[in-house]
Amino acid sequence: MLIAAPMAAAAVHTVKSPDGLTAVAVESDAAGKVTYAVTHGGNVMLQPSPLGLYTNIGDFADSMRIVSVDTSSVCRHYTQSRIKHSEATYEARIMRVAMENAAGDTIGVEFSVSAHDVAYRYRLPRVNGGETGAVTVYGEASGFALPAGSTAFVTPQSDAMTGWKRTKPSYEEVYAVDVPVGTPSQYGHGFTLPALFRTSGGGWVLVGETGVDSRYVGSRLSDADSAGVYRIAFPMAEENNGHGSVSAAMSLPAVTPWRTITVGTTLAPIVETTVAWDLVEPLYAPVAEVEPARNVWSWILWQDGSINLADQKAYVDFAAAMGYDNVLVDNWWDTNIGREGIEELVRYAARRGVGVMLWYSSSGWWNDIVQGPVNVMSRSIERKKAMKWMHDIGIKGIKVDFFGGDKQETMRLYEDILCDANEYGIAVIFHGCTMPRGWERMYPNYAGSEAVLASENMIFSQYFADNVEAVHATLHPFIRNSLGSMEYGGTFLNRRLNRGNDGGVQRRTTDAFQLATAVLFQNSVQNFALAPNNLTDAPQEAIDFMKRVPTEWDETRFVDGYPGRYAVVARRSGSRWYIAGVSAIDHPVTLHLDLPMAAKGDRLQVLRDADAAGTLERAELAVRNPADVKIVLQPKGGFIIEK
Ligand code: CA
Numbered sequence: 001m002l003i004a005a006p007m008a009a010a011a012v013h014t015v016k017s018p019d020g021l022t023a024v025a026v027e028s029d030a031a032g033k034v035t036y037a038v039t040h041g042g043n044v045m046l047q048p049s050p051l052g053l054y055t056n057i058g059d060f061a062d063s064m065r066i067v068s069v070d071t072s073s074v075c076r077h078y079t080q081s082r083i084k085h086s087e088a089t090y091e092a093r094i095m096r097v098a099m100e101n102a103a104g105d106t107i108g109v110e111f112s113v114s115a116h117d118v119a120y121r122y123r124l125p126r127v128n129g130g131e132t133g134a135v136t137v138y139g140e141a142s143g144f145a146l147p148a149g150s151t152a153f154v155t156p157q158s159d160a161m162t163g164w165k166r167t168k169p170s171y172e173e174v175y176a177v178d179v180p181v182g183t184p185s186q187y188g189h190g191f192t193l194p195a196l197f198r199t200s201g202g203g204w205v206l207v208g209e210t211g212v213d214s215r216y217v218g219s220r221l222s223d224a225d226s227a228g229v230y231r232i233a234f235p236m237a238e239e240n241n242g243h244g245s246v247s248a249a250m251s252l253p254a255v256t257p258w259r260t261i262t263v264g265t266t267l268a269p270i271v272e273t274t275v276a277w278d279l280v281e282p283l284y285a286p287v288a289e290v291e292p293a294r295n296v297w298s299w300i301l302w303q304d305g306s307i308n309l310a311d312q313k314a315y316v317d318f319a320a321a322m323g324y325d326n327v328l329v330d331n332w333w334d335t336n337i338g339r340e341g342i343e344e345l346v347r348y349a350a351r352r353g354v355g356v357m358l359w360y361s362s363s364g365w366w367n368d369i370v371q372g373p374v375n376v377m378s379r380s381i382e383r384k385k386a387m388k389w390m391h392d393i394g395i396k397g398i399k400v401d402f403f404g405g406d407k408q409e410t411m412r413l414y415e416d417i418l419c420d421a422n423e424y425g426i427a428v429i430f431h432g433c434t435m436p437r438g439w440e441r442m443y444p445n446y447a448g449s450e451a452v453l454a455s456e457n458m459i460f461s462q463y464f465a466d467n468v469e470a471v472h473a474t475l476h477p478f479i480r481n482s483l484g485s486m487e488y489g490g491t492f493l494n495r496r497l498n499r500g501n502d503g504g505v506q507r508r509t510t511d512a513f514q515l516a517t518a519v520l521f522q523n524s525v526q527n528f529a530l531a532p533n534n535l536t537d538a539p540q541e542a543i544d545f546m547k548r549v550p551t552e553w554d555e556t557r558f559v560d561g562y563p564g565r566y567a568v569v570a571r572r573s574g575s576r577w578y579i580a581g582v583s584a585i586d587h588p589v590t591l592h593l594d595l596p597m598a599a600k601g602d603r604l605q606v607l608r609d610a611d612a613a614g615t616l617e618r619a620e621l622a623v624r625n626p627a628d629v630k631i632v633l634q635p636k637g638g639f640i641i642e643k
Helices: 266-272 309-322 339-350 380-393 408-423 456-460 463-468 469-473 511-518 540-548
Strands: 012-016 022-028 033-041 043-050 053-055 058-060 065-080 087-101 106-112 116-122 132-139 143-145 150-154 176-180 191-198 204-210 229-233 248-251 256-263 293-297 326-329 355-361 397-401 427-430 446-447 525-528 555-564 567-573 578-583 589-593 603-608 616-622 629-633 638-642
Touching: 012 065, 012 087, 012 106, 022 065, 022 087, 022 106, 022 116, 033 106, 033 256, 043 191, 043 229, 043 256, 053 116, 058 309, 065 525, 106 293, 116 578, 132 229, 132 638, 204 266, 256 266, 266 555, 293 309, 309 339, 309 540, 339 355, 339 380, 380 408, 427 525, 463 469, 469 511, 469 578, 511 540, 511 567, 511 578, 511 616, 511 638, 525 616, 540 603, 540 616, 555 589, 567 589, 578 589, 578 629, 603 629
Parallel strands: 293 326, 293 525, 326 355, 355 397, 397 427, 427 446
Antiparallel strands: 012 022, 022 033, 033 043, 043 143, 053 058, 053 132, 065 087, 087 106, 106 116, 116 256, 132 248, 143 229, 150 176, 150 191, 191 204, 204 256, 555 567, 567 578, 578 638, 589 629, 603 616, 603 638
């Protein structure tokens, strides 16, 4: 369909999802502002919210006039490894709105609306009669106006060039949970994506972005203005030690990344969405497919002192005993083990059916990191030499840490590392980094990102174990881990988080909680925080579970929960379901789960807390009514149901 008739000034242009439930209404007012609003089943999800771009080829946010609207449909089915579902169908209605500014130049805004997801991006043509082929985007007017009385589940953007060796920002801040919309951010820099909102009407709205590559910046949300509108904000000037532009540069014609808005009257669409991957395509073919993997890493419990050949061989033996795929050798291996030592380790591991992954710093001139190797991943010349060496000796993957922020030149570094690593058949994990934005699909050798206050913080401070771990675990399935793989490095079975299991931070969550996170936290390459002593000092049922838990999933379903309190998610691998629950509530709660994957008469295998002290117990759950399966969640406890 093409509607090219001249538009009346105040016309409303509406596009609805194929099922008719989700609707976007685009409107321009007499003052020249163009807005979009989102409803789902008649419930207001976003009130009229601003659109537009500020660029060096013109202002496309003020004095705008809609000149044409056309609509079309898309339906595609795809398979995808390394995310929450192994296949997905994306069926959407598309509306392209052409807008003209006061100078007579046009841009387009393209909406793609599926059952529970709204996405939009801007299209910029060549201008000046086709003469102008480059644009700098200074910023976006793009906003998100939550209904008055809504609440936010958001994580603040940190100051730049602060924290460990001046490596922030790295998406490792503590969430503000269920706070009124408009609550100022902790550091005054707004919030990192994704951001979850509960509307005053009881709806859920998850705001994210996807399709960000070397041709744009990574965005965040501003603090809300006095009208409660959050805006897309570009990187801070101080990131990358103050070096590099905060604007985005593209060649024309161009499209921006997609802004995504997932909506629902329950949390199911939030947990189950594939919008981050529905709208992007692979940017290159994989030289070698990234295999799902279960790894162990000595650094998490044994720390820097374990980066020596003897300790790494002990972890190889441990990985072999678990039937795991790799050991990850963390920082300082270049000086403390050396390349010849790594080659010996790879041979030792290969004889035991275990692979080796290696840590690198991303830096570079953007922080003060001394942990080696440094100055390798930051430059193509050194990077390719290292990757050739790794390829020749059979290294499976790399973990690249401590990136400089979200400026376009850092997005280019992420892409360059991924693309170079692909040439050598190497999988890539990012740490100290930005959140992924469709990268599992765009970069076939991408294997996950940290971008979360991860397991290491439980080692660093009792505060996180006491106050943060359980609450955050109930947030991730609805926020950070909904829109991208999350390399958390968790599942501790040590009660004390040190090498001897006899000192350091005391774990406050139960064994069942820890096991549940192996399912709840999705990343196709998992670096579990298990230690060799767990073979003898952890409950046998826990070790047996960690030997059988998969890391690649065919399907993911929301079961129950409320972000910040508790979360229950079901994931399927082949024909087997794993239903994982965790709680941050300070008293036992009895849940009544609706488990459509179960049937009357089923006897489900359960790992749970026998008591509030967290004694791990294996039990059988006889299903009388699959729509009402009772299970008790203990404080900072959890469970796994298997079918
Ligand atoms: Ca980190």
